[in-house]
Amino acid sequence: MKQPSQLEFGSIIGERYRIVRTLGSGGMSRVFMAEDLKLPGKQWAVKESVAGPQVMKLVRTEAEMLISLSHPRLPRIVDFFEHPPSGAVYLVMDYIEGITLEAYMKGYQGYIPQEQIVPFALQLLDVLDYLHTRQPPVIYRDLKPTNIMLTPEMEFILIDFGIARSYKAELDQDTVKLGTVGFAAPEQYGAGQTDARSDLYSLGALLLYLCTGGKYSEWTAGVEGYIRGELPRHLIPVIRKLLRQHPEERFQSAGEVIGELRRSADFQPAQQGISVNDASMDYAGTRVVAVLGVSAGSGATHTAIAVSHYLARRSRSVALVELHSTAKAFARLQEVVEGTSVGQSSSSRRFEVDGVHYWRQTSRADVISLLGGSYRFIVLDLGSGQDNERLEEFLRADYPLVVGSGAEWRVQDIAGLARSLQRHPQHKWNYCLPLATSEAARRLRKELDHDKVFALPFHSDPFEPDDEMDQVLDELFRGVIPDTRRRRFVFLKRRR
CATH class of the missing domain: 3.40.50.300 (P-loop containing nucleotide triphosphate hydrolases)
Structure with missing residues (x-):
């Protein structure tokens, strides 16, 4: 965050939350751990944004969006307030214990156990399906390793909704082009409006990142040689389809990908006297x-x-x-x-x-x-x-x-x-x-x-x-x- 923070160790905001330490910072905000003075022992994450009116609008939009959502893989927003003298806006949300997926990959030499990759994919698809089926649909737009927390129970939590948006059917393309290079879909660079299929592209990039030990997030020449040999084979065509350049060539919904992964993982040739359903x-x-x-x-x-x-x-x-x-x-x-x-x-x-x-x-x-x-x-x-x-x-x-x-x-x-x-x-x-x-x-x-x-x-x-x-x-x-x-x-x- 380019603007200086208004907070330091011991600062109290909202007459309730005492800052303990810095958790991280990004282009538009900083995140702190805070203790709750009214609930001893309770810790929260406080996101501070200090910038001009345009960023303030984004933060307010994020707060309104998150307050309306309820999903176990999303942080709860418990408080939101502004501080006009300093131009700061604060979101108080669940503190998620764990480390980012990026930190985990670096600390474990880029290795996620192969038997956990499909369950991880299904976890992310579950929350994406929830977001995409809201009215209007919520498009996350920044699915990447630094925005995913891995808990001690090895579960994924999305932690940053800074550039998420509600899908507007009447628009041809996004007003603001945002996303992370290597994980963002092509349409996030001006080729069209982002929708649910844009998040699915990012999911494909994330899965490829996991399957190549953090070396690749785009399907380029030679990537095949870096895909781990012990991985479930059915993941490869799923990833390739998620990473298609044109949205109409990808899976069209998170539910469709969930069905494909479950069908692939559970599929067995028909037993005697049992027929396979039409989905297979x-x-x-x-x-x-x-x-x-x-x-x-x-x-x-x-x-x-x-x-x-x-x-x-x-x-x-x-x-x-x-x-x-x-x-x-x-x-x-x-x-x-x-x-x-x-x-x-x-x-x-x-x-x-x-x-x-x-x-x-x-x-x-x-x-x-x-x-x-x-x-x-x-x-x-x-x-x-x-x-x-x-x-x-x-x-x-x-x-x-x-x-x-x-x-x-x-x-x-x-x-x-x-x-x-x-x-x-x-x-x-x-x-x-x-x-x-x-x-x-x-x-x-x-x-x-x-x-x-x-x-x-x-x-x-x-x-x-x-x-x-x-x-x-x-x-x-x-x-x-x-x-x-x-x-x-x-x-x-x-x-x-």
Whole structure:
């Protein structure tokens, strides 16, 4: 605050509040801790603003707004008065014990536990939904780490409403352009009037800030490499949509984002006899299917291709990713599709077959980038390797598929894999046994005490639909994919 403060240690204002210490200062105000002389032991935060008439108007507006609000993640205003001789205005509000999110990030090396990020997002969305559904809607306009207090109970509280405003439908753009660079939506720089979607952009910037350890709040080139690997995968497409440049391309309300996060976090493939509701079928984000072979030659790539084209025929917008840099299968397929000689595949790592986008020899950073796109499904061909990167992707997938032999003398390979990873939750896993009999699948279900074991029939061309294979995949993905049909790609014919 450029103007000198009228307060110092021991000052008494309003004949009731004694100043104890300074809590912080900003461009238009200072905040002090004060003790209540009428309620011994009670502490309050006192916000002092000293400036010209325009700032006084903003403070009065903030006071009137906050007095009308009641939400557990907002401070209560308990007193408001002016001091005309000095030109100062004072807001007395709840003192929030804790530290700002910015201070927490600096003190903990930019680390928020991954299991807390979605709950934090839901906390902020809860208060934003409350504000945005007021009449008229209240737009916060300055969601950033310094305006969020983190309490000892690890809960978020918004603490500064200095530039919030009520939405006025008749305006084309804001009269005053305010916000913090890196967290403010593009329309806050003169591109239009701010509304609820502007706060949602700032929420996306804040989530990206948390997911990159405080390094990024805008989606720029290379940001994928800084996103923490252990984070919930479904957060990435949500963040990308929140950060769209144009408001109409973002989520349109806080309630919509809440529904998306809850649906993503709770979603499981349909259980036998249970159908998934329409909300799950209309999911706007990206689902990941990870196909891991128990051993070389188990059929992981063949199964991944068959699954991808099945999904493309049913739901469109599918990417098939070869997530190992030394694999050769996709390179050979690209040569067939593009009609080039052996060893002369295109420099582009992406090619298309019947609506499925193939990505050969892909890195984890590429996968993160794809998650922010428009794909409904991404299928990861992990091969038979179990290095840390591929295993991590398998464990985090929405549909982890283990491909192994159903032969009686090989069933222990699958059981051994399950035992080696028993410290990880396996309820989402699906076991696929190419060329196995129903009896082999039954035995493995009993061996693993797991009901999601599928015998895959003989399927010579994975690009073509096959009635028996489709029946099995219908069961695997039952209830989450609308049934539409797509054109065919006949591999053998295109080779000639």
